[in-house]
Amino acid sequence: MSKIVAPRILSMVLGLFFTIAIAQNSFAQTHESPDNAAAVEHVDETQNPQWKNAPLPQDLANKRLSQFALDKQLDANKSIDTNNSLFYWLISLIVIMLLIVLGTAMKLLNGLSKISGATTKEPNYDKLNGNMFLAFLFVFMGAILYEIMIHKQYLLPESASKHGQSIDMILWITFALTGFVFVVTQALLFIFAFKYRQKEGQTAIYYPKNDKLEILWTTIPAVVLTLLVLFGFRIWVNTTITNANAEEYYEIELYAYQFGWKFRYPGPDGKLGRTDYRLTNTELPGGTVNAIALDITDPASADDIVKDELILPKGVMVKLRMRSRDVLHAAHLPHFRAQMYCVPGTPTQFNLEPLYTTEEFRSRINKPDFNFELACNQICGASHYAMKREIKVVELKDYTAWMSSEKPLFTSAENSNTNQLTLK
Amino acid sequence: MSAHGHSESFISKYIFSQDHKTIAKQYLITGIFMGFVGGFLSTFFRLQLGWDGIDLGFLKGVFGNYLTDTGDAYTLAPDKYLALVTMHGTIIVFFVLTAGLSGTFSNLLIPLQIGARDMASPFLNMLSYWFFFVSSVIMICSLFIETGPASAGWTVYPPLSALPKAIPGSGLGMTLWLVAMALFIASSLMGALNYISTILNMRTKGLSFKKLPLTIWSFFLTAILGTLSFPVLLSAALLLIFDRSFGTSFYLSDIYIDGAALTAQTGGSPILFQHLFWFLGHPEVYIILMPALGITSEVIATNARKPIFGYHAMVISLLGISVLSFIVWGHHMFVTGMNPFLGGVFMIVTLIIAIPSAVKTFNYLATLWRGNIHFTNGMLFAIGLVSLFISGGLTGIFLGNAAIDIPLHNTYFVVAHFHIVMGASAIFGMFAGVYHWYPKMFGRIMNKKLGYIHFWLTFISVYCVFFPQHFQGLAGVPRRYYAFTEFEFAEVFIDLNKFMSIAAIIGFGAQFVFLYNFVTSMFNGKKAGRNPWKANTLEWSVENPGHGNWPAAIPEVFRGPHEYSKPGVALDYLPQWISDEDLERGVDYDNEAHDPVKKEITVKPTETIKEGE
The missing domain is CATH 1.20.5 (Single alpha-helices involved in coiled-coils or other helix-helix interfaces)
Known part of the structure; x- marks a missing residue:
């Protein structure tokens, strides 16, 4: 029976697969180019669809080649005619x-x-492997220490945000605890492997269980983990819930798209206004392109400032609101220990308080050309790896002065007044 | 089913076979093939990660659609880098470590270790393999289509995976991915139902759950996890097919792409997909890991010549892991904008799961303590697994902690964590199993020396590739980056990446030693007797199990699976099929001619303990 049934099922499955493939293709064709009449040509150069294996932009390509020239290797590979089968x-x-x-x-x-x-004995593989395990233990531990030494200054640089300091604290506590367990258990494992390798006249002991030991090594991890959980839970709640409920904050919006970021500042009224994704890239009165889909019928939106650089005020709570134009992105601010997904259709947020201005941080870590960076940390397409903006932290007074000097995205007669920035 | 052999055609014997041992070999060989494909893909993109902009022109003939012509070199295209990462993950997680590992050893060992003639439903078993086979073929085909395979990561988060305009791999490549996965899930469900019903109903006389080998316990719980969680992934995939092909919007909302707003598809939530995906995705981690842990338990007990320490604790921790694995999926989503309070709850249950894992580790260490360790190839890989399980398990305590996960989420720290604890551990479990049960599959023993070379090269290169990634992750370097040139905090690790790439290439090369050993040992390997490792479980009671496994009656089980070095017993092992009366009569179970059922050879064994193998 099986001989007949199995091929039939296989052909059914293949049929189903082809049907879906064909349906997919025909649907894709009809859906290809419904030109939105309202949409203007998009002027955003980073928006180019990169999916035709287009060569990299020339300056980027040059930069890469000069920076990482592998000429010898390239030449060596060139000499082989790779077209030839x-x-x-x-x-x-x-x-x-x-x-x-x-x-x-x-x-x-x-x-x-x-x-x-008859004459040569087989090498003693038990001894060989046992020694190898012991040697591995020492080399392994030594290599870890060496790695920590050479990359010490890059691992977890000082936190530039307030909540980040408590995250670092629990991270180091966890690091110490797990590091201790790691060294002890690995050492025991490899030492046991070395010591109890098969030998002449050695017999294993019969030791199938010991309930006291089991209870011991169930309760100790349980107690340690409970402490970690309680501690971690408090920091998590402080970082996410308490900070989010802060009474006073400055709002800034991070708007992610393939492949870049735009930042929206609330302008004189201190409020971020309404948006509507259907208005993306439409033309605003005055000729500017509505790159982040502002709904200018909302007066709170009308005075919003849209910029390509992220500027944070120091020493106050900043509420970073996040939106995405197309696919999932994640705002990753490693120096601030902050990360949140940007989800199309679901606004998200992350609150943080910067502790140092960029200048102060540079002198703290002794690197005059240092910059805070914002990266995308959720796979979003071809140029995911280059979706970067620099972050500048300035004093609060400089921030407010800068904001009142900037023009809103949409300029009309009624919002030319420059009110003082009000704190919420 | 009759125990008597009957003549079979080539097709029914080797291709559409219903014999669990043949199906196990089919799974193993397909799994090894897929493993090489997945390994090759990772070597491919490691070349780019180590040497940014490297000329890959030599791959142009086969992988031309992955390369882009920059004028004087053929470099990997950035979107195809993501395609490689996606396919590497999918192939290794599902096709190698789920089907290849679980499929092989569940099929081989369940009937043999519980004393059954075959699976509860051999036909379903065969169907399960052939669904898997078709699924593999479709997945491999998708590598070669013009727009490239699925490119949204192995987690295929929409909207990226739903919009061909966002990345070319989300066109036909993604359709093929979804079709292949739907078939794969069907295959996995058929397999799992079979394993569960076989273990529940077909155990031989005397084999209570308290005497089950730990392998069977782990396969049993794995099958239950699979049955409960894979359907959820199937539904997630079906909804994604609807969103992609039929214009629904389960996962899509407020999207503007390629010059147009998707006004017809609005109101869905991409986060819904993540919940559905990780409801499978987290148990999937244990679906992969538990069989490897089960195999390791048997291999360590056998080769340390000691009973596994705390058999009951081992079973209870497996049960604990299984139950908990269903309520921890949210720890993959701490920073997706999920309610922070919910995140806190997920964090608590996640860290609880570390307790049974710790118990297992300590029990392995206690089993090795004062043993008489035989370094067979299988044993080396089992010890390697324990080491990797410790390293990777401990970093889980960082990532399970929601506060620490904020800076570490999706960085190389995560890559290091899951590659060590899930990827490499499970692969090591699989290797341990292959070396250990090769004699039951092919009647021969794999070459020991090549096995040593294979182990040491693999073990060292695994640590060289993945351990440094922790440091990269601590500095905040995100995963799935085509190059580290754009960010200051990532740039400093370029040298380290070269080192990792070299280690990865060596590690991949070492697998060819295994392949060579695997193939040639089938023909030239040393002939294995009935019980080459002097082990206790039922599969070692019969030499070259034929159709129906045992030629005559099925042996009865009298004792637990780990009676090694028992005081008062002359030999350092005491098989499950030997009763106390047999022992008193002095049945010589060390003798090759020993019959597990009739036990008529009653020459008393000498007092000296024979060396294993």
Whole structure:
């Protein structure tokens, strides 16, 4: 029975698969280019669809080539005519040859050991492996120490935000605890492997259980983890819930799109206004492109300032609101220990309080050209890896002065007044 | 089913076979093939990560659609880097570590270790493999289509995976991915139902749940996890197919892409997909890991010549892990904008799961303590697994803590964590299983020396590739980055990435030693007797199990699976099928001619303990 049924099921499955594939294609074709009449040509150069394997922009390409020239390697590879299928035959031939050589060598070795079998003893593999385990333990621990030494200054640089300091604290506590357990258990494992390797006259002991030990090593991790959980939970609640309920804050919006960021500042009224994704890239009165889909019928929106740089005021609570134009992105601010997804259709937020201005931080870490960076940390498409903006932290008075000097995205007669920035 | 052999055609014997041992081999060989594909893909993108902008022109003939011509070099295209990452993850997680590992050893060991003639439904079993096979073929085909395979990461988060305009891989490539996964899930469900019903109903006389080998316990719980969680992924995938092909909007809302707003598709939530995905995704981690832990338990007990320490604690911790694995999925979503209070709850249950894992580790260490460790190839990989399980498990305590996860989420710290604890651990479990049960599959033993070379190269290169990624992650370097050139905090690790890439290439190369060993040992390997490792479980009672496994009656089980080095017993092992009366009569179970059922050879074994293998 099986002989008949199985091929039938297979063909059914294949049929289903082709049907879906065809349906997918035809749907995609009809759906391809419904030109939105309201949409103007998008002027955003970073918006170019990069999905036709287009070469990289020339300046980027130049930068890469000069920076990481691998000329010798490139030349070596060039000399092989890769178009030629002969190349692949050669590769396969070489692999086959290697396998044959390996096989013959194995046979020869086996033959030799058989001929001289009576005189030469097989090496003691138990001893060899035991020693290897012990050696591995020391090399492993040494390599970790070495790695920490050479990259010390880059690992977890000082936190630039207030909540980040408590996150760092629990991170270091966890680090110390797990580090201790790590060293002890790895050492025990490899030392046991070395010490109790098979030997003449050694017998294993019969020791199937010990309930007291089990209880001991259930309760100790349980107690330690409970402490970690309680501590971590408090920091988590402080970071997310308490900060989010802060009474006084400055709002800034991070707007993510393929592949870049725009930042919206509330302008004189201190409020971020309404948005509507259907208005994305439409033309605003005055000729500017509505790159972040402002709904200018809302007066709170009308005075909003849209910029390509993220400027944060120092020493106050900043509420970073997040939106996305197209796919998932994540705002990742490693120096501020802050991260939140930008979800199309679902606004998200993260509150933080910067502790130092960029200048202050530079002198703290002794790097005059240092900059805080904002990265995208959720896979979003071809240029995900280059979705970057620099972050500038300034004194609060400089921030407010800067904001009142900036023009809103949409300029009309009624919002030309420059009110003082009000605190919410 | 009759125990008597009957003549079969080539097709019914080797292709559409209903024999669990043949199906296990089919799973294993397909799994190894997929493993090499997945490994190759990772080597491919590690070349780019180590040497940014490297000329990959030599791959142009086969992987031309992944390369872009920059004028004087063929470099990997940035979106195709994401395609490689996606396919590497999908293939290794599902096709190698779920089907290849669980499929192989559940099929091989469940009937043999519980004393059954075959699975409860051999036909369903065969169907399960062939669904898996078709699924693999579709997945491999998707690598070669013009727009490239699925590119939204193995988690295929919409909207990226739903919009072909966002990334070309979300076109036909993603459709193929979804079709392949739907078939895969069907295959996995058929397999799992079979495993559960076989273990529940077909255990031989005397084999109570308290005497089950830990392998069977882990396969049983794995199958239950799979049955409960895979359907959720299927529904998630079906809704995604609807969103992609039929204009629904389960996951889509407020999207403007490629010059147009998707006004017809609005009101859905991308976060819904993440909930559905991780409801499978987290148990999936244990679906992968638990069989490896089960295999390790057996291999360690056998080769340390000691009973596994705390059998009951081991079973209870497996049960605990299984139950908890269903309520921790939110720890993948701490920073997606989920309600922070809910995040806190997920954090608490996540850290509880560390307790059973710790118990397992300590029990492994206690099993090795004062043992008489035989370094067979399987044992080396089992010890390697314990080491990796410790390293990767401990970093889970960082990531499970919601506060610490804020800076570490989606960084290389995560990559290091799951590659060590789930990827490499499970692969090591699989290797341990292959070396250990190769004699039951092919009647021969794999070459020991090549096995040593394979182990040490793999073990060292795994640590060299993945351990440094912790440091990169602590500095905040995000995963899935095509190059580290754009960010100051990532740039400093470029040298370290070269080192990792070299280690990865060596590690991949070492797998060819295994492949060579695997293939040639089938023909040239040393002939294995009935019980080459002097082990206790039922599969070692019969040499070359044929159709129906045992030629005559099925042996009865009298004791637990780990009676090694028992005081008062001459030999350092005491198989499950030997009763106390047999022992008193002095049945020589060490003798090759020993019959597990009739036990007529009653020559008393000598007092000296024979060396294993």
